[in-house]
Amino acid sequence: MLKVENVKKAFGPVTVLDGVNLTVNPGEVVSILGSSGSGKSTLIRCINGLEKLNAGKITVDDFDVSKPKELAEARKRSGTVFQLFNLYPHMTALQNITLAPIEVLKRPKAEAEAEGRALLTQVGLGDRADAYPAQLSGGQRQRVGICRALAMKPRYLLLDEVTSALDPEMTSEVLDILAKLAKDGTTMVFVTHEIEFARQISNRIVFLEKGVLLVDLPTEKFFAADGGLAQPRVAQFLSKMR
Numbered sequence: 001m002l003k004v005e006n007v008k009k010a011f012g013p014v015t016v017l018d019g020v021n022l023t024v025n026p027g028e029v030v031s032i033l034g035s036s037g038s039g040k041s042t043l044i045r046c047i048n049g050l051e052k053l054n055a056g057k058i059t060v061d062d063f064d065v066s067k068p069k070e071l072a073e074a075r076k077r078s079g080t081v082f083q084l085f086n087l088y089p090h091m092t093a094l095q096n097i098t099l100a101p102i103e104v105l106k107r108p109k110a111e112a113e114a115e116g117r118a119l120l121t122q123v124g125l126g127d128r129a130d131a132y133p134a135q136l137s138g139g140q141r142q143r144v145g146i147c148r149a150l151a152m153k154p155r156y157l158l159l160d161e162v163t164s165a166l167d168p169e170m171t172s173e174v175l176d177i178l179a180k181l182a183k184d185g186t187t188m189v190f191v192t193h194e195i196e197f198a199r200q201i202s203n204r205i206v207f208l209e210k211g212v213l214l215v216d217l218p219t220e221k222f223f224a225a226d227g228g229l230a231q232p233r234v235a236q237f238l239s240k241m242r
């Protein structure tokens with residue numbers, strides 16, 4: 001579904017992604033761990049076609065994000081939620097959710113709204129459809145952000161530290177929703193600092209270090225002494241995070 005092949009990305013003289021390979025198959029939940037500055041967000045931005053690659057290739061269902069003609073198809077398949085709540089402040093929760101289905105997918109407004117309301121209900125916000133972002137808590141805004149991504153019926157979700165700006169209570173509100181989505185078989189690529197949560201919901205964990213994908217292992221193996229923990233950098237990272 002998602003294929004990242006030997007991707008290199010540099011900003012000026014600084015190499016940020018150095019030959020990254022990653023494959024995500026339907027139904028998988030893959031968590032990306034790594035220290036701050038290791039290149040996680042850049043990788044997500046590359047997958048979304050927001051950064052020009054210096055080398056390598058990224059495809060979503062065989063659509064190449066580097067080709068302008070294929071990027072729109074690739075993007076339609078990826079639903080992204082970012083760390084900072086990037087909802088439109090002048091639109092209600094429901095309007096934020098229905099904008100792209102109506103404008104991009106050309107869905108009839110009434111249909112898009114009915115689906116948007118159903119999504120809001122799923123994340124416990126059925127009664128906040130008409131609230132503006134400023135009237136919502138951080139956790140509620142992120143849940144709206146997840147609904148907005150899901151409204152496009154993406155093949156998979158890309159989540160970049162969606163809880164890192166939230167306090168613990170709001171974090172668990174959002175993680176509960178993600179756990180539910182994972183259980184329902186939603187494919188997800190999950191950049192996170194929530195290691196215990198990643199351990200619970202992921203099929204696989206990859207570890208990025210200074211732009212190099214050091215480890216890509218099934219979750220159980222990642223946390224095993226003879227698996228991920230055998231990598232000193234992984235062991236060090238995990239001991240610091242707990």
Ligand code: ADP
Pocket residue numbers: 011016034035036037038039040041042043
């Ligand atoms: P992470 O998400 O893992 O914290 P990022 O992908 O945000 O890491 O950043 C990786 C590195 O790339 C950092 O050193 C960061 O300063 C650098 N970087 C990211 N975006 C840019 C940019 N637009 N211009 C220059 N450097 C950037």
Ligand code: MG
Pocket residue numbers: 040041042161
């Ligand atoms: Mg980041």
